Amino acid sequence: MYDNVIAQKIAKQYNQQPLTDFASVKPETDIETLNLNWRESDLPEYKRTKHVHRLHPYLGKFIPQLVEIFLRKYKPTLVYDPFAGSGTTLVEANALGIDSVGTDISIFNVLLSRVKTADYNIPLLEREIHDILRRLDAYKSKFSKDQKVNKLFLTKSEYIQKWFAPNAQKELLCYSRLIKDYTYQDLLKVILSRSARSARLVTHYDLDFPKEPQTKPYQCYKHQRTCQPVEEAYKFLSRYTIDTLDRVKEFSKIKTKAKVIVNHADSREVELPMGIDMVFTSPPYIGLIDYHEQHKYAYELLGLKNNEKREIGPAKNGQSQQAKQDYIKGINDVFLHTRKFMTPKGLALIVVNDKYGLYKAEDAGFKEIGRVERHVNRRTGRRGGAFYESILIWQKI
Ligand SMILES: C[S@@+](CC[C@H](N)C(=O)[O-])C[C@H]1O[C@@H](n2cnc3c(N)ncnc32)[C@H](O)[C@@H]1O
Structure with a gap:
C-alpha cells in the first residue's frame, strides 16, 4: 500500500533527470519539485561515500547529499540529530558552516562521529x-x-x-x-x-x-x-x-569552524542546548538492525561499554504488535523531549520507511507540513527491487 502510493506519486519523475546540482538548492526551491530518485549513475557510490563518510562501514546510514539538500533549503543555525549514527548529519552541517549537535546511544557510533568531525594537525x-x-x-x-x-x-x-x-x-x-x-x-x-x-x-x-x-x-x-x-x-x-x-x-580542505557536539546518551533524556531550529535524522527502522551488535568486534577489542538495552526498535525485538507499540513510544518520547530545546516553529525532518504508518506528528508535539518521497536503490533504469523512503517534514506546535 505504502509502496504503491509512493510509486504513483513519483511516477512522473521516473524518466526525468534527478537533482544532482546540490548547490543549486536555495531557500526558495519548491520541495514539490525535488526529484531524489537517483540511479547509480546519477549519484555513484564514490560520491555517496566521499571523504570521511567512508571512514568505517556502518549499516543503515543515509546518503550525505540528502542531508545537504535540506540544509541548503532550510538554512538552520543549529541542527540536531537525535539518532546521529555514523555522523552524516554532523559532517554535512559542518561542511556548510552550520553548528550541529548529535546524540547516539552506541558509544562506538559516537566515537566514529567524533573522529569524522574532529580537527587534526x-x-x-x-x-x-x-x-x-x-x-x-x-x-x-x-x-x-x-x-x-x-x-x-x-x-x-x-x-x-x-x-x-x-x-x-x-x-x-x-x-x-x-x-x-x-x-x-x-x-x-x-x-x-x-x-x-x-x-x-x-x-x-x-x-x-x-x-x-x-x-x-x-x-x-x-x-x-x-x-x-x-x-x-x-x-x-x-x-x-x-x-x-x-x-x-x-x-579538512572543506571543513569549517562550525561547532559540532556529539553526546553519548539516550536521546529521550539528553541535555541539549536551546535554540535548535532544525532536526535532521533517521530513526532506527523497526526490528531491522542491532546497532551495538553490528560493531561487536569493536566493542570487544576496544573494551567499550555496551548500552544495547536502551536501543529503540532493535532487530532482536522483532516487529510484533508489542514491539511496534514500544517503538512508537520510544520515537515519540525522543521528539517530545527534543522539542523542549527547539525554537518556536522549529522543523524536524525525519527520513523513514513508513510502511506501517508509525510516525504521527501530533503525538510527538509537531504537525506535518510536507513530505518528500523517493525510490531508494534505484540502481538501474528499471523499477525492480523497489524500496521507498519518505522525508517527513514536521513543524513544532
Ligand atoms: C538509522 S541509524 C542513524 C544513521 C545516521 N543517519 C547515519 O547516517 O549514520 C539510528 C541510530 O539510532 C541510535 N539509537 C537507537 N536508540 C537510541 C536511543 N535511545 N538514543 C540515542 N540513539 C539511539 C542507534 O545506535 C543508531 O546509530
Missing part, C-alpha cells in the same frame, strides 16, 4: 599513524620467535578467540595496546576497528551478518572462486591507514 596525524604501523611491524617479526612477546598479546575474550585467526588476533591486540602512546587515539581506534571487521573469519559475501566463523577455504559467491579465510590483520591496518589519511585530508 595533519603532519602530526601523518607521523602518528605511520609510527604505530611501523612499531606493529617490528613486533610482528617477533610473534612467532619470542614467547614473551607472544604472551603480551593474548586475550580472554571468547569473541576475539572465536572470530580471528591466531595471527590476526595478535596483530590487532598489539595495535590496540600501542594506541595509548598517541594524540589521535580515537582515530587510531577507528582504523583498528575497520581492520578488525575485514580480518574476521567471515566469508567475503557475508560481512554483515555472519553466523559462524569460516575457518576453511570456501566457494566464494562474490569472487566466483575458492577463497581462503583471513589469517592476518596487518594488510588491512596498512591499507586503511593510507585510506583514512587521504579521507581526513580531503575533508
Whole structure:
C-alpha cells in the first residue's frame, strides 16, 4: 500500500533527470519539485561515500547529499540529530558552516562521529599513524620467535578467540595496546576497528551478518572462486591507514569552524542546548538492525561499554504488535523531549520507511507540513527491487 502510493506519486519523475546540482538548492526551491530518485549513475557510490563518510562501514546510514539538500533549503543555525549514527548529519552541517549537535546511544557510533568531525594537525596525524604501523611491524617479526612477546598479546575474550585467526588476533591486540602512546587515539581506534571487521573469519559475501566463523577455504559467491579465510590483520591496518589519511585530508580542505557536539546518551533524556531550529535524522527502522551488535568486534577489542538495552526498535525485538507499540513510544518520547530545546516553529525532518504508518506528528508535539518521497536503490533504469523512503517534514506546535 505504502509502496504503491509512493510509486504513483513519483511516477512522473521516473524518466526525468534527478537533482544532482546540490548547490543549486536555495531557500526558495519548491520541495514539490525535488526529484531524489537517483540511479547509480546519477549519484555513484564514490560520491555517496566521499571523504570521511567512508571512514568505517556502518549499516543503515543515509546518503550525505540528502542531508545537504535540506540544509541548503532550510538554512538552520543549529541542527540536531537525535539518532546521529555514523555522523552524516554532523559532517554535512559542518561542511556548510552550520553548528550541529548529535546524540547516539552506541558509544562506538559516537566515537566514529567524533573522529569524522574532529580537527587534526595533519603532519602530526601523518607521523602518528605511520609510527604505530611501523612499531606493529617490528613486533610482528617477533610473534612467532619470542614467547614473551607472544604472551603480551593474548586475550580472554571468547569473541576475539572465536572470530580471528591466531595471527590476526595478535596483530590487532598489539595495535590496540600501542594506541595509548598517541594524540589521535580515537582515530587510531577507528582504523583498528575497520581492520578488525575485514580480518574476521567471515566469508567475503557475508560481512554483515555472519553466523559462524569460516575457518576453511570456501566457494566464494562474490569472487566466483575458492577463497581462503583471513589469517592476518596487518594488510588491512596498512591499507586503511593510507585510506583514512587521504579521507581526513580531503575533508579538512572543506571543513569549517562550525561547532559540532556529539553526546553519548539516550536521546529521550539528553541535555541539549536551546535554540535548535532544525532536526535532521533517521530513526532506527523497526526490528531491522542491532546497532551495538553490528560493531561487536569493536566493542570487544576496544573494551567499550555496551548500552544495547536502551536501543529503540532493535532487530532482536522483532516487529510484533508489542514491539511496534514500544517503538512508537520510544520515537515519540525522543521528539517530545527534543522539542523542549527547539525554537518556536522549529522543523524536524525525519527520513523513514513508513510502511506501517508509525510516525504521527501530533503525538510527538509537531504537525506535518510536507513530505518528500523517493525510490531508494534505484540502481538501474528499471523499477525492480523497489524500496521507498519518505522525508517527513514536521513543524513544532
Ligand atoms: C538509522 S541509524 C542513524 C544513521 C545516521 N543517519 C547515519 O547516517 O549514520 C539510528 C541510530 O539510532 C541510535 N539509537 C537507537 N536508540 C537510541 C536511543 N535511545 N538514543 C540515542 N540513539 C539511539 C542507534 O545506535 C543508531 O546509530
